[in-house]
Amino acid sequence: MVLRECAEKSAAFQKLKNAYTHREEAAKAAKAAGKKVVGTLGCDVPEELILAAGMQPYPIYAVPGGPMDMADKYLEYAFDPMVRAQFERIVDGSLNDFCDAVVVSNSTDVLIRIYLYLKELKRVETDVNFPPVYFIDWLFTRRRMHQERNRLTISLFKEEMEKLAGRVITDEEIDAAAVVCNRTRELLRKIDAFRTAREMKLTGTEMLVIIGGGFYMDREAYNKVLEELLEELPAWPAVTGKRLFYTGSVQTDTGLYARVEAAGAVIVGEDHDWGSRYFERDYDREMPPVRALVDRYMLREFSSKKAFVSQRVEALDRETDAAGAEGVLFYFHIYEEAASWDYPSQKESLEGRGIDTLHFAKMHWPQTQEESDAFSAGLKTLIEGKEA
Amino acid sequence: MAEEKSKSKVVKKLKATAAIGAYQKEWFAGLAERVKNGEDFAYLNADVPMEIFRAMDIPFVVNQWWAAICGAKRMTAKYYGLLNQAGYRDDLCSYCATALAESLDPDDHAIGSDGKPLGPWGGLPHPTIAITRLTCDCQSKIFELFAKNHGASFYAMENTQPRKAPLNWYEIVEDNWEDLYDTDRLDAAVEELKELIRFLEEKTGRMFDENKLIEVMNLINEQEAWYKKTRDLIAETSPVPVTVVDTINAVMQAQWQRGTRFAADHARSLYEEIKALADAGEAAVPNEKYRLMWIGRGIWHDFGFYQRFEQKYGAVFMWSMYLAMGADSYIRNHVEEDPLRALAARYIGMEDFLHMPPWNSSWFLQQARQNRIDGVVYMVPENCMQAVEGSYFIKKTLEDAGIPVLEFKADPVDARKWNAQSMTALVEEFIENRVMKGEK
Ligand code: SF4
Numbered sequence: 001m002v003l004r005e006c007a008e009k010s011a012a013f014q015k016l017k018n019a020y021t022h023r024e025e026a027a028k029a030a031k032a033a034g035k036k037v038v039g040t041l042g043c044d045v046p047e048e049l050i051l052a053a054g055m056q057p058y059p060i061y062a063v064p065g066g067p068m069d070m071a072d073k074y075l076e077y078a079f080d081p082m083v084r085a086q087f088e089r090i091v092d093g094s095l096n097d098f099c100d101a102v103v104v105s106n107s108t109d110v111l112i113r114i115y116l117y118l119k120e121l122k123r124v125e126t127d128v129n130f131p132p133v134y135f136i137d138w139l140f141t142r143r144r145m146h147q148e149r150n151r152l153t154i155s156l157f158k159e160e161m162e163k164l165a166g167r168v169i170t171d172e173e174i175d176a177a178a179v180v181c182n183r184t185r186e187l188l189r190k191i192d193a194f195r196t197a198r199e200m201k202l203t204g205t206e207m208l209v210i211i212g213g214g215f216y217m218d219r220e221a222y223n224k225v226l227e228e229l230l231e232e233l234p235a236w237p238a239v240t241g242k243r244l245f246y247t248g249s250v251q252t253d254t255g256l257y258a259r260v261e262a263a264g265a266v267i268v269g270e271d272h273d274w275g276s277r278y279f280e281r282d283y284d285r286e287m288p289p290v291r292a293l294v295d296r297y298m299l300r301e302f303s304s305k306k307a308f309v310s311q312r313v314e315a316l317d318r319e320t321d322a323a324g325a326e327g328v329l330f331y332f333h334i335y336e337e338a339a340s341w342d343y344p345s346q347k348e349s350l351e352g353r354g355i356d357t358l359h360f361a362k363m364h365w366p367q368t369q370e371e372s373d374a375f376s377a378g379l380k381t382l383i384e385g386k387e388a
Numbered sequence: 389m390a391e392e393k394s395k396s397k398v399v400k401k402l403k404a405t406a407a408i409g410a411y412q413k414e415w416f417a418g419l420a421e422r423v424k425n426g427e428d429f430a431y432l433n434a435d436v437p438m439e440i441f442r443a444m445d446i447p448f449v450v451n452q453w454w455a456a457i458c459g460a461k462r463m464t465a466k467y468y469g470l471l472n473q474a475g476y477r478d479d480l481c482s483y484c485a486t487a488l489a490e491s492l493d494p495d496d497h498a499i500g501s502d503g504k505p506l507g508p509w510g511g512l513p514h515p516t517i518a519i520t521r522l523t524c525d526c527q528s529k530i531f532e533l534f535a536k537n538h539g540a541s542f543y544a545m546e547n548t549q550p551r552k553a554p555l556n557w558y559e560i561v562e563d564n565w566e567d568l569y570d571t572d573r574l575d576a577a578v579e580e581l582k583e584l585i586r587f588l589e590e591k592t593g594r595m596f597d598e599n600k601l602i603e604v605m606n607l608i609n610e611q612e613a614w615y616k617k618t619r620d621l622i623a624e625t626s627p628v629p630v631t632v633v634d635t636i637n638a639v640m641q642a643q644w645q646r647g648t649r650f651a652a653d654h655a656r657s658l659y660e661e662i663k664a665l666a667d668a669g670e671a672a673v674p675n676e677k678y679r680l681m682w683i684g685r686g687i688w689h690d691f692g693f694y695q696r697f698e699q700k701y702g703a704v705f706m707w708s709m710y711l712a713m714g715a716d717s718y719i720r721n722h723v724e725e726d727p728l729r730a731l732a733a734r735y736i737g738m739e740d741f742l743h744m745p746p747w748n749s750s751w752f753l754q755q756a757r758q759n760r761i762d763g764v765v766y767m768v769p770e771n772c773m774q775a776v777e778g779s780y781f782i783k784k785t786l787e788d789a790g791i792p793v794l795e796f797k798a799d800p801v802d803a804r805k806w807n808a809q810s811m812t813a814l815v816e817e818f819i820e821n822r823v824m825k826g827e828k
Binding site: 061073074075078079108111112113115116117120123124136139141143145146149152194219262275305306308309310335337338340341342344345347360369 | 425443474475476477480522524525526528530531533542544546548549572576579580583610744745746769773776778780781784787797825
């Protein structure tokens with residue numbers, strides 16, 4: 001993790017970095033304090049509901065380089081490497097001592113398969129022990145009937161969370177959780193403005209830590225740390241470099257961003273959910289809770305996985321404009337294929353607007369040596385604007 | 389070559405296969421003519437409820453059928469080159485992206501120097517409507533791009549996941565679909581149909597008539613009931629009168645004509661023909677020793693593959709999903725009570741029956757038992773997330789029941805990636821080491 005001195009010296013940032021690095025601490029502490037912990041898989045699990053039930057959300061992340069015995073046994077080769085590693089952590093028992101449940105949202109097709117496989121494993125391989133699994137079957141197509149259907153889906157999910165929590169989740173509790181989550185999003189947007197400003201004071205690497213740290217903290221404590229950090233940021237030194245927007249596979253650690261930024265660029269925005277998509281769109285407290293939840297998760301900016309090509313072209317144009325990006329890095333892991341169909345149209349639109357692009361598909365995780373060399377060479381071209 | 393020697397004689401004898409092939413050509417020419425005369429023309433993914441289009445008399449072509457035609461015409465190498473030139477990857481979704489690739493071909497409707505059309509069957513007429521369901525993350529993107537290239541309207545239908553999944557779906561689906569599916573899921577599917585109908589009425593100016601849908605649905609029931617009889621007949625007959633080489637084409641092509649009098653009559657004629665062969669004691673493979681089940685899409689570019697094990701081992705591929713899905717998954721009785729709900733109960737389950745554990749694995753086992761299967765050859769398609777269908781569970785279910793399974797990866801339409809020799813060797817080894825040793 002390449003961090004600047006200002007970040008290393010900031011007490012607020014260090015708290016975030018600690019949570020980002022030691023991801024189980026808060027969940028285990030919550031568990032020890034008698035709270036239930038809910039592992040989440042997919043970026044469309046409404047955390048407001050989990051928090052309202054007095055439970056602690058815990059995004060299940062992939063650990064690189066570990067054994068993959070269970071994934072190799074149960075999954076076909078066509079599951080992308082991060083999802084494989086996430087599946088491994090669920091079924092190898094890693095979560096059993098602190099997670100009470102796993103909630104999967106259908107944020108990509110592959111996660112639907114993971115849910116079905118977990119359900120089937122529970123049925124036929126009873127010796128494989130992992131927490132009970134719940135599923136949220138969102139519809140992302142923007143039509144009235146799908147919004148209505150989503151309201152039913154979220155009402156059913158709320159009932160399931162009530163059963164898990166052992167009590168009713170009141171509207172007031174959801175509202176209180178929404179206040180906390182909206183405050184987080186507001187603070188993150190303000191902080192992110194230091195990254196997207198003309199004079200950049202934050203790097204993409206630092207922003208990943210700031211966002212991801214909060215996933216593994218008590219949320220009110222997180223907001224306090226963000227407030228502290230916000231106070232400090234005006235005094236942080238400016239960073240320079242080619243302004244890049246990142247689109248593609250979720251980055252749950254800072255490795256890739258640090259490489260890009262060490263090569264002379266700054267990642268000023270991204271469309272994955274461990275980045276700026278996380279704080280896009282608030283929960284509208286004027287609406288009844290289920291409507292507000294559906295509105296927040298169904299109608300935020302199109303994800304790179306679940307949208308039509310035309311929607312993705314427009315989304316990326318909007319996002320790069322907002323971030324003031326000069327270039328776009330497309331980066332997709334092997335077997336994360338859907339967005340490959342968007343790329344030619346996106347590239348055409350971006351390049352028509354004077355924005356450079358660099359595309360990597362079918363990348364292993366972690367990269368092979370050959371991929372790593374090609375990545376470095378490509379970056380050099382993109383950043384320096386000449387053949388490496 | 390062994391391939392030549394082992395060609396099933398019956399494949400040439402089946403009039404039904406030739407009849408549907410000829411009909412399809414004639415029908416396609418008629419369709420092209422209608423499109424030329426300015427009618428709307430819909431291009432549909434296989435999981436779209438085409439019954440609505442049939443009832444509204446909107447001409448349509450089904451993506452997977454057309455991909456098979458393009459594959460059989462060996463167009464794929466050219467098409468993937470075109471995708472590549474346009475900046476797309478050429479190793480993705482070969483089955484579903486064939487028509488998108490074709491839409492990039494400037495010669496699709498051209499005539500070659502030999503006076504023959506360059507595109508398959510003279511090329512795909514320009515659709516005015518392109519519709520898919522969101523049963524995987526790629527399909528909507530492919531269809532939207534395809535629609536744009538043709539100047540067609542793009543429309544997508546949503547997909548939902550079941551909460552309940554009774555294992556014996558094939559026993560209850562024909563009459564008791566309310567027990568099979570979550571009620572709200574069926575409600576949502578009916579709403580999808582109504583929305584689709586509204587879109588089509590607006591787009592084409594034609595009115596949807598529910599009475600016509602009832603007629604279409606009943607014709608389909610008639611057709612699929614013949615497939616059930618055919619499947620049952622083949623299952624109980626040894627040696628089998630026909631192989632998958634005979635049935636796949638005859639059934640798959642006619643399925644795309646379902647809801648017509650022709651298709652229902654064709655299904656009857658297929659049954660009668662096979663029944664006559666069975667009654668006459670005609671065997672597809674007279675030395676039949678081992679009955680093989682094929683799980684996966686058809687290898688359109690190398691149909692001879694299925695016959696390479698007949699003479700040497702007496703191993704006959706006698707089961708494929710094409711006939712058996714017709715037999716078990718399409719019939720919906722008492723349609724008149726609520727035709728749209730009956731149709732909803734047909735279209736939402738199709739992908740799940742085939743691709744979702746435990747529905748697929750429990751059905752494959754039931755079918756393997758009914759057909760007295762000695763070994764299963766299971767092709768897991770490359771580059772398709774939708775067909776990632778719990779192969780572990782399928783294999784385990786069958787092998788726990790004592791039926792050996794050979795699982796391998798291949799691409800059903802991309803001839804570039806198919807190595808006939810190594811695939812044949814793989815199956816031979818399987819037959820010798822597992823099927824012949826009587827694991828079952
Ligand atoms: S993932 Fe499979 S079903 Fe989906 S478009 Fe690709 S080939 Fe077709």
